[in-house]
Amino acid sequence: ETGVTQTPRHLVMGMTNKKSLKCEQHLGHNAMYWYKQSAKKPLELMFVYSLEERVENNSVPSRFSPECPNSSHLFLHLHTLQPEDSALYLCASSQAWDRRFVGYTFGSGTRLTVV
Amino acid sequence: RKEVEQDPGPFNVPEGATVAFNCTYSNSASQSFFWYRQDCRKEPKLLMSVYSSGNEDGRFTAQLNRASQYISLLIRDSKLSDSATYLCVVRGGSYIPTFGRGTSLIVHP
Numbered sequence: 001e002t003g004v005t006q007t008p009r010h011l012v013m014g015m016t017n018k019k020s021l022k023c024e025q026h027l028g029h030n031a032m033y034w035y036k037q038s039a040k041k042p043l044e045l046m047f048v049y050s051l052e053e054r055v056e057n058n059s060v061p062s063r064f065s066p067e068c069p070n071s072s073h074l075f076l077h078l079h080t081l082q083p084e085d086s087a088l089y090l091c092a093s094s095q096a097w098d099r100r101f102v103g104y105t106f107g108s109g110t111r112l113t114v115v
Numbered sequence: 116r117k118e119v120e121q122d123p124g125p126f127n128v129p130e131g132a133t134v135a136f137n138c139t140y141s142n143s144a145s146q147s148f149f150w151y152r153q154d155c156r157k158e159p160k161l162l163m164s165v166y167s168s169g170n171e172d173g174r175f176t177a178q179l180n181r182a183s184q185y186i187s188l189l190i191r192d193s194k195l196s197d198s199a200t201y202l203c204v205v206r207g208g209s210y211i212p213t214f215g216r217g218t219s220l221i222v223h224p
Contacts, residue, residue, distance in 0.1 A: 042119070043159070043202070043214040056211065090158055098210055103149055106158035 003027065006091050006107035013081065014115055021076040021110045023091030031097040032074040033104070034066060037088040049074060050097040081114045088112075118142060119205050121215035128222055132193045136218045138203030139185040148179055148186045151202040153217065159202055162188075193222045 004025045013019050025032060034046040048056035049068040063085075065077040074091055088111050092104040120139045128134050140148075148165035163170065165177040165186050176189040186205075190197055200217040207213075 040216070042216045045211065058211075099146075101147065101206065101210065103161040103164060104151075104159075106160070108158050 004091055004093055004105050004107035006110055008110055009108065010111050010113075012113045012115060013078070015081060015083070017081075018077070018079040020078065021089055021091075021112075023074040023076075023107055025072055025074075025091075025093040025105070025107075027093055027105060029093035029095050029105070030071055031094045031101075032068060032071070033092040033094075034064075034074065034076050035090040035092060035106075037090055037109070039087075043090070047076075048097060055097060078112075081112075083114050086113045118213045119203060119215040121201075121203055121218045123216055123218060125219035125221050128193055128220070130193055130195060130222055130224055132222075133189065133191045134193055134220065135187055135189045136201055136203075136220075137185050137187050138205075138215050138218075139183075140205045140213075141184070142205070142207045143181075143184060145184075145205045145207045147206040148177075149204040150175075150177055150186075150188050151204060151214075153200045153202055155199075162201070190220075193220075195222050195224065198222045 007022045031050045036044045045058050046060045047066040052068050063080050067075040088109045090109045091107040094104050118141050150162040151159040152162045153159040165179050169178040174191045178187045198221050200219050202217045203215040205213050
């Protein structure tokens with residue numbers, strides 16, 4: 001496989017459930033990201049990992065918990081979500097996070113619905 | 116003033132037309148700029164970076180105006196396949212990227 005792969009593509013979960021989103025990149029990039037895209041809103045950066053260390057947590061509620069076990073994998077653990085958390089969750093990677101950044105490669109996203 | 120602003124459109128143009136979008140940004144210290152394209156229910160894909168001197172890639176031309184704090188994207192000879200939402204991305208010194216809401220383009224026969 002090439003590029004950035006996200007699973008699952010679609011997820012419906014109840015407010016009391018626990019689920020995880022998975023992202024894998026095959027590009028040899030050093031930085032990975034979670035973004036949230038809601039209808040009529042710009043993409044919102046949630047988390048940034050550079051070389052497996054979290055460098056940015058953009059004031060995200062604790063019901064979202066990221067995990068980056070290595071530079072190729074990124075998870076987003078979800079628990080006790082709210083209906084307003086329903087959105088498209090996009091994973092992205094880039095060669096670097098700092099001034100050497102030249103653009104993201106996004107995964108196809110997980111469309112999450114909280115019921 | 117929002118950090119990054121785009122006219123949401125939609126811009127409705129016939130095939131073959133030339134269309135231009137602008138994106139304004141509020142942080143004068145912004146350092147890098149990009150245009151992304153997002154098709155309906157798909158992920159954003161990098162269209163082009165925007166360089167200080169302006170740059171062109173086929174039918175697409177991107178320009179940066181630091182004095183007025185905006186970037187632009189010009190599409191010549193529009194194709195039906197150009198229909199999409201065009202997102203502008205601005206990065207400042209902190210490296211935090213800010214996305215615009217996007218401009219919707221519809222190219223009709």
